[in-house]
Amino acid sequence: MFSKACEYGIRALTVIAEAGKEHKKIGMKDICKLAKTPEFFTAKILQNLVKQKIIGSQKGPSGGFFIAKDLDKITLYDIVEAIDGKEIFVKCGLGLDKCNAKKPCPMHSQFELVRNELNEMCRNNNLEDLVQGFHGEVYNR
Amino acid sequence: MFSKACEYGIRALTVIAEAGKEHKKIGMKDICKLAKTPEFFTAKILQNLVKQKIIGSQKGPSGGFFIAKDLDKITLYDIVEAIDGKEIFVKCGLGLDKCNAKKPCPMHSQFELVRNELNEMCRNNNLEDLVQGFHGEVYNR
DNA sequence: AAAATAAAGGATATTAAGGTCTTTTTATAC
């Protein structure tokens, strides 16, 4: 459904968000240890998220990553769009460029239900929701 | 959502199914012209579907591909599983191997709704449904 | 039987995703 980059990104963000509750910033190594993601690849993903202002970062000693705005202002939709783009939220199930209600593909109406469910889910859930009941070992397997 | 191979495969199958209503068999070139899919790549996909008994084929002059069983016996689930595997139908949204109701990832319950909708949609729709109101120009864009 | 046709199979190319490493830049701590 989502790319690896997106899976890693979401996992890393939950870890950053959770860490932010206590000591504000958290570094790459700790993030990856907790999120169980490959370090250098995750670095690239986070660099991108910094550019897109989803998170902030600080260089140098005692630096690290942090969530700049309120957790409930960052939806799953925002995150997925930032990493994978919005294609998944709009694309035709059969890959047609011009598929719509007037010129529907054979799967159009059925697939739309699934896509709508995905859209709703991503728009109705934010980082705050994701870290509800979060504990450090969530990804420990 | 689905791979290119899967998109092409579904499109090709609808074309084969529709052609089957009249003259029974249809060859690669015609399939790809109607389904708007790349010829050699589609050939590979169909070879796979033949092996999996989703369709039949016949070599030689006046040969081609055809649907062996009743159209309503081939669900979208069967097709997707044959081409992409069943991963999409069971996989954790965050890519964890051992994510379940007892040890859920932070997205578990929410993502499950989306996945269930996809499962239902694929199990409740078959090739016959897909070729309802089908016309040769569906993919002509 | 021979010729022609169409799928099957195998080999190879291309592209994009996933992943790693090294160097550079910036900020902090001392």
Added chain:
DNA sequence: GTATAAAAAGACCTTAATATCCTTTATTTT
């Protein structure tokens, strides 16, 4: 101000998906 720590940036590698081509095999038509 110097040393150090950490992110940013850029180069590079690997793997899997996508795509194409060529040869072989099977079947039908003549």
